Amino acid sequence: MTKAAPPTRIDSRSRRRPALPEGKAPATFTAFGLAAEAQPLEPGLHVVATPIGNLKDVSFRALATLAAADAVLAEDTRVTRTLLMHYGITTPLVAYHEHSNAAVRERMIARMQAGEALALVSDAGTPLVSDPGFKLVQAAIEAGLVITPIPGPSAVMTAIVAAGLPTDRFFFEGFLPHKSGARRNRLAALADIPGTLVLFESPHRLPEMLADAVAILGPARPAAVARELTKLYETIRRGTLGSLAETFAEEGAPKGEVVVVIGTPTEEPAAEEGDAGLDAAIALALERHSIKDAAALVADETGQPRRAVYARALVLARR
Numbered sequence: 001m002t003k004a005a006p007p008t009r010i011d012s013r014s015r016r017r018p019a020l021p022e023g024k025a026p027a028t029f030t031a032f033g034l035a036a037e038a039q040p041l042e043p044g045l046h047v048v049a050t051p052i053g054n055l056k057d058v059s060f061r062a063l064a065t066l067a068a069a070d071a072v073l074a075e076d077t078r079v080t081r082t083l084l085m086h087y088g089i090t091t092p093l094v095a096y097h098e099h100s101n102a103a104v105r106e107r108m109i110a111r112m113q114a115g116e117a118l119a120l121v122s123d124a125g126t127p128l129v130s131d132p133g134f135k136l137v138q139a140a141i142e143a144g145l146v147i148t149p150i151p152g153p154s155a156v157m158t159a160i161v162a163a164g165l166p167t168d169r170f171f172f173e174g175f176l177p178h179k180s181g182a183r184r185n186r187l188a189a190l191a192d193i194p195g196t197l198v199l200f201e202s203p204h205r206l207p208e209m210l211a212d213a214v215a216i217l218g219p220a221r222p223a224a225v226a227r228e229l230t231k232l233y234e235t236i237r238r239g240t241l242g243s244l245a246e247t248f249a250e251e252g253a254p255k256g257e258v259v260v261v262i263g264t265p266t267e268e269p270a271a272e273e274g275d276a277g278l279d280a281a282i283a284l285a286l287e288r289h290s291i292k293d294a295a296a297l298v299a300d301e302t303g304q305p306r307r308a309v310y311a312r313a314l315v316l317a318r319r
Contacts, residue, residue, distance in 0.1 A: 029067040030088035031060065038068035041117035042148070045140045047133070048119050049126040049152030053231035053257075055086050057153045063087050065150050069119035073108065075132060079123045096120065098132040105139050112145050124257075126154045130174040130200055155229055156198050159259035162236055163224035166264065169195030178205065180212055187216040197262040203227075204253045206260075210245040211314050213262065217241060219311030222263035228256035242311030249292060249310075278302065282313050291317050 027038040046065050051057040066072055067089045073096035074080035080093060096104065112118055122131035140147055156172050171193050176183045190197055201209050206225070213223075219242025227235045233256065237244060241262065248254070281302065285294035295310035302309070 027067040027091070028088065029063045031063060035088070036060075036064070038064040041065065041068045042146060043115045043117050044112055044146035044148060045137065046117060046119045046148045046150060047127050047137065048121050048150040049154065050080070050083055050121050050124060052124040052153045052155045052158065052229055053234075055083060057230060058083070058087070059150070059152050062150050062152055063089070065148075066091055066119050066121075068117065070111070070116040071118050073118055073120045073136070075121070075123045080121055091119070096132070096136065100132070100136075105136050108136060109139055109143050109145070112140065113143065124153075124155070126152065129154060129156060129172075153230070155200070155257070155259055158229045159224070159226040159261055160196065160198055162226060162229075163196075163261035164238055165196045165222055165224065165261055167196065170198055171195050172198045175200045175202075176209060180208060183209065184212045184216050187213055191217055191265070194264060196264060197260075199260040199262070201258050201260055203255060203258050206253055206258055207245070207248040209260070210241065210248055213260075214241050214245045214311055214314045217262065217265075219243075219245070219308070219314075221265065224261045225254075226259045226261065227254050229259065231256070240307075240311075242314075243307050245314060246307050246310045278304065278309070278312065279316060282309065282316055286313065286317055 026040075028035050029038060030036070046069060048062050048065050049059075050062065066084065066087075069091050071092045071094045072080060072084070073094050075095075075097045077093040077095050083089075084091065084093070094108075096108070108118060120127050120133055120136065122128075122133065125131070127133040128137065137147060160167055160170055171190070173186075173190060176186055176199060199209075210225075213221075219240055221241045223239065223241045223244055225237045225244055225248070227233075227237075235254075237247065239247070278298070281298045282294060285297050288294075289297065291313050292310070295306060295313045298304070298313070299306040299309040
């Protein structure tokens, strides 16, 4: 009996680069004021990570891929055009976003089957991570096309390495539900995960989201709020959920992109247990005042730390 041949192993590092079509000039890009030629790409889908804010974070391999591709599939062509123009890349842009239907994907698959190399990007960071693109990658795989990942920037990794929280285990949740009830239900499902939580949040919902997190996860968990990562006004606030909730309740919604990182449960007594006398004082104050004012009044009367009283008031108010 003839022994079956082993399956072919596809490894992009060992694949032979395709030759440039006769009469076609090499693609170029510009970096550090110098023009560089980009090698031809193998037909298929090239998933390219792009900067999350600072244009200098793009890799040379990403630039070469974007320059040599037959087209760049962009979530928002206006955003991606800024990146391409900065590096002198003239590759045509095609819109591909969460509303693109099956017909659009079929056209892209047909182009790659005809021998084209397409580059997929999101507005910022690594495509498919809380961004559209999964269905196109899945369709390309089903069609037998080659998928080539071009790694690079990611808001998830950037936030978690700067938060100062454990990185041996982490869980990326993406965006929580918009409404408070559904958001708290989802937070309750995440409460016992034995790792650091990484969340995306819209800046205008951040104060409400942190208040819900305090109510469900407790005020003592260590946390960080990272804003405008890699950009000029990058800011990282670290503390507990309770202190951060108080800060943004007072300051209001921030501006810019936000990533929230929450540490694992602490071994301190749960905030739900509380102190009966303190709870009674807070409940009475909440009947006549806002959470912020009630916490300030009770903290003055009892001598308790204001942040601790505020965190407890958040929990009681949401009951």
